[in-house]
Amino acid sequence: MVREWVRPGLGIDLGTANTVVFHPRRGIVLNEPSVMVVRDNDERGQPVVVGREARDMMGRTPNGMSVVRPLQDGVITDLQAARAFVVAMMRRVPVQVWEKVRPHAVIGVPVGATTLERQALLEAASEAGLGRVELVPEPIAGALGAGLDPMERRAQMVVDVGGGTSEVTAFCFGGVLASRSCRVAGDEMTQALLNHLRAEHQLLVGELTAEEAKKTLAGAGDQIFVEGRDAATGRPRRQQIQPEELAEAMRAITDVIVQALAATLSEDLPPQAVADILSAGVVAFGGGSLLAGFSERLQAELGFPVRPAERPLTCVAEGAAACLAHPLLLRGFAGGQAA
Numbered sequence: 001m002v003r004e005w006v007r008p009g010l011g012i013d014l015g016t017a018n019t020v021v022f023h024p025r026r027g028i029v030l031n032e033p034s035v036m037v038v039r040d041n042d043e044r045g046q047p048v049v050v051g052r053e054a055r056d057m058m059g060r061t062p063n064g065m066s067v068v069r070p071l072q073d074g075v076i077t078d079l080q081a082a083r084a085f086v087v088a089m090m091r092r093v094p095v096q097v098w099e100k101v102r103p104h105a106v107i108g109v110p111v112g113a114t115t116l117e118r119q120a121l122l123e124a125a126s127e128a129g130l131g132r133v134e135l136v137p138e139p140i141a142g143a144l145g146a147g148l149d150p151m152e153r154r155a156q157m158v159v160d161v162g163g164g165t166s167e168v169t170a171f172c173f174g175g176v177l178a179s180r181s182c183r184v185a186g187d188e189m190t191q192a193l194l195n196h197l198r199a200e201h202q203l204l205v206g207e208l209t210a211e212e213a214k215k216t217l218a219g220a221g222d223q224i225f226v227e228g229r230d231a232a233t234g235r236p237r238r239q240q241i242q243p244e245e246l247a248e249a250m251r252a253i254t255d256v257i258v259q260a261l262a263a264t265l266s267e268d269l270p271p272q273a274v275a276d277i278l279s280a281g282v283v284a285f286g287g288g289s290l291l292a293g294f295s296e297r298l299q300a301e302l303g304f305p306v307r308p309a310e311r312p313l314t315c316v317a318e319g320a321a322a323c324l325a326h327p328l329l330l331r332g333f334a335g336g337q338a339a
């Protein structure tokens with residue numbers, strides 16, 4: 001067997017919800033929520049804690065501190081906060097992985113990222129100790145990580161349902177053909193579920209509890225139990241709920257994603273590309289695509305195959321790492337800007 005030559009380096013996915021770092025040989029070396037806790041009076045926005053520990057403080061933050069998600073909505077909103085976050089996060093990557101002093105890295109960026117955001121990201125990466133850094137559009141990295149070949153001549157399409165945004169992207173032969181994004185994804189699903197519990201069952205639950213309930217839907221049998229507080233009495237209560245009822249509560253969100261896919265196909269793409277996509281189908285990834293019955297529902301609505309990626313939460317980082325060995329692909333999609 002010929003051993004594949006792998007350039008050392010890291011593949012990095014800075015998602016709105018989760019940050020994932022993949023090393024070609026060691027696999028996933030970091031996978032933590034994109035969350036940090038900052039002191040309100042600290043103007044430089046230096047994080048007190050980042051990642052999992054910071055997320056555990058959501059809904060229970062002491063006075064004078066706030067939980068922030070510096071990569072909200074898939075783009076870098078507050079440049080300084082994002083820089084501080086990237087630096088703190090990269091420090092958590094285990095030391096033995098930094099085999100070279102400044103490792104080469106490929107970072108996924110949203111297709112619509114501005115020049116300013118790209119620049120901020122590159123500066124943060126350099127400050128964090130990374131060496132040569134290249135950017136690749138997230139959907140292209142995800143496609144590669146899900147087993148597609150973005151250099152194929154036929155048009156292909158992927159849908160990435162993350163925490164803050166869902167993105168539909170069509171591409172072929174090393175170029176982005178069309179891309180649409182909408183601000184409904186996994187977090188909106190959680191919010192819809194939380195609102196439903198309050199409105200229909202008078203049950204108050206925190207965001208973390210609602211998210212847990214959402215995640216258990218896939219493996220749930222006939223019933224699931226949600227613990228919260230009674231809206232009227234304030235007392236703790238355990239509510240039994242039918243999984244279909246919760247699925248129904250999140251239906252409006254999946255409808256928006258279906259519309260984005262349909263609009264990309266009908267309005268943004270030439271007929272030949274549409275024909276390619278209809279016959280090959282669409283690949284879905286991102287944590288939101290793990291929602292029980294998600295791909296099935298998209299497929300039923302759209303009438304063509306929707307295939308879930310095998311590892312929807314990590315395929316962007318995996319694909320970014322795979323780009324290290326694909327200089328042609330990196331050049332083709334250089335900078336990540338849509339054609």
Ligand code: ADP
Pocket residue numbers: 014015016017018019034161162163164165185186187190211214215216218285286287288289290291292312313
């Ligand atoms: P991002 O790329 O924005 O960081 P991710 O791809 O990591 O986002 O997905 C995060 C979203 O996926 C969150 O809203 C989370 O609640 C959701 N999610 C993760 N696992 C599941 C699951 N098993 N079922 C439903 N939603 C899930």
Ligand code: MG
Pocket residue numbers: 013015016138160162163286316
């Ligand atoms: Mg993502």
